[in-house]
Amino acid sequence: MTELSQNHCSIISLVELCLHGNQAAMLQLVERSQGLVFRLCLRMLGHQQDAEDIAQETLIRMFRSLHCWDQERRFEPWLLAIASNRCRTLLAQRARRPNWQLLDDSLPETSLAENSADLLAEEIGCALQIIPANLREAFVLFHEHEMSYAEIAEILDRPLGTIKTWIHRARRQLVQRLQNRQVLEKSTYALQAV
Known part of the structure; x- marks a missing residue:
């Protein structure tokens, strides 16, 4: 069994346990997923607090939607699609509420x-x-x-x-x-x- 298929089987097992209310499995799934989700959110949003908030929302949505995940597909793309959609929603909200701070094109010396x-x-x-x-x-x-x-x-x-x-x-x-x-x-x- 390849490392990728072992990882996929491990995720399937975790998800099954989560769907049956196993708290330890939920914690383990969060620990495995939060860094991946946060990095995507931070790169897309460029703001640490927003990235933390959206990453947390993504993990909550992940648990609410675990029963919808197609186990024939990889877990990470499914999870990152949730994060990506949440980031796009926030970016659209930002666009409707313009920030009047000017972007400084030069970095301060410090x-x-x-x-x-x-x-x-x-x-x-x-x-x-x-x-x-x-x-x-x-x-x-x-x-x-x-x-x-x-x-x-x-x-x-x-x-x-x-x-x-x-x-x-x-x-x-x-x-x-x-x-x-x-x-x-x-x-x-x-x-x-x-």
Whole structure:
């Protein structure tokens, strides 16, 4: 049995126990899921408190909907679809209530990281918050959660070709932003077609 199928069987067992009210199984499922959900929420929302709130809501919704999960499919994409939908709802609410704080395009001297890897990670995080939510979501699921195009298409309920386009556009916009901020040299990075 492969590691992936062992993990899937383990999740199925946990879910079955949760559906029968086993508190220890519920706690274990939360512990296995909360980091994955929080990271997605944080990348999509860019705000720690909002990410914590949405991650908590996602876990509550997960338990309410466990009986709906199709055990023939992987658990993580199903769970991340719930988180993703909650994040999109919050982003739509934010868009209806504009925040009048201006985005400062320059980082204060005190927030600059000491080494270039930290600086690049910080710049990528800032750039991710500026690109459109649909591109950011696809990019994060692909690069940070290492999901396949097909899994992302299922989570976001979009055609496979759309997902590939979104990820390519997200990469292109991130590179362009990093080059404009002179974090990357213009000749350093050439985008390849997806």
